[in-house]
Amino acid sequence: ALTVVDARTDHSIRRFEEVGTVLSVCFVGDRVAAGTLRGVVSLRKMCDHETWDGRCSCGSDELALAPAGADRAGVRAIAAFESRLAAGDAAGRVCVWYVGEAGTQPLFSLRAAKDRTCAVEALAP
Numbered sequence: 001a002l003t004v005v006d007a008r009t010d011h012s013i014r015r016f017e018e019v020g021t022v023l024s025v026c027f028v029g030d031r032v033a034a035g036t037l038r039g040v041v042s043l044r045k046m047c048d049h050e051t052w053d054g055r056c057s058c059g060s061d062e063l064a065l066a067p068a069g070a071d072r073a074g075v076r077a078i079a080a081f082e083s084r085l086a087a088g089d090a091a092g093r094v095c096v097w098y099v100g101e102a103g104t105q106p107l108f109s110l111r112a113a114k115d116r117t118c119a120v121e122a123l124a125p
Contacts (some may be wrong), residue, residue, distance in 0.1 A: 088120025
């Protein structure tokens with residue numbers, strides 16, 4: 001689960017139960033992006049309303065660093081600058097997306113050479 005806390009009051013603002021185990025987090029615009037153990041970035045909008053079951057799906061998106069059939073690795077590093085979101089995983093993949101009001105769009109990706117084993121540990125804007 002991912003809990004967003006107000007730093008001034010130390011109270012929970014939003015809690016996203018369905019995200020799973022979170023390894024890395026950053027904010028991009030009015031959204032929170034969480035790198036997960038299952039190899040995807042869960043992008044959730046920080047909206048003010050909730051549905052009857054306590055969930056809101058506005059602006060929700062799951063961004064994968066690897067194709068559906070490939071072995072996925074945990075997203076250890078994540079960073080954002082303006083409307084660009086970058087994430088890196090334990091298998092050495094880095095993906096960059098544009099995050100806008102109409103949704104997300106992949107910009108480019110990098111991958112470690114097949115004969116190398118490396119993990120992305122950190123990213124910076």
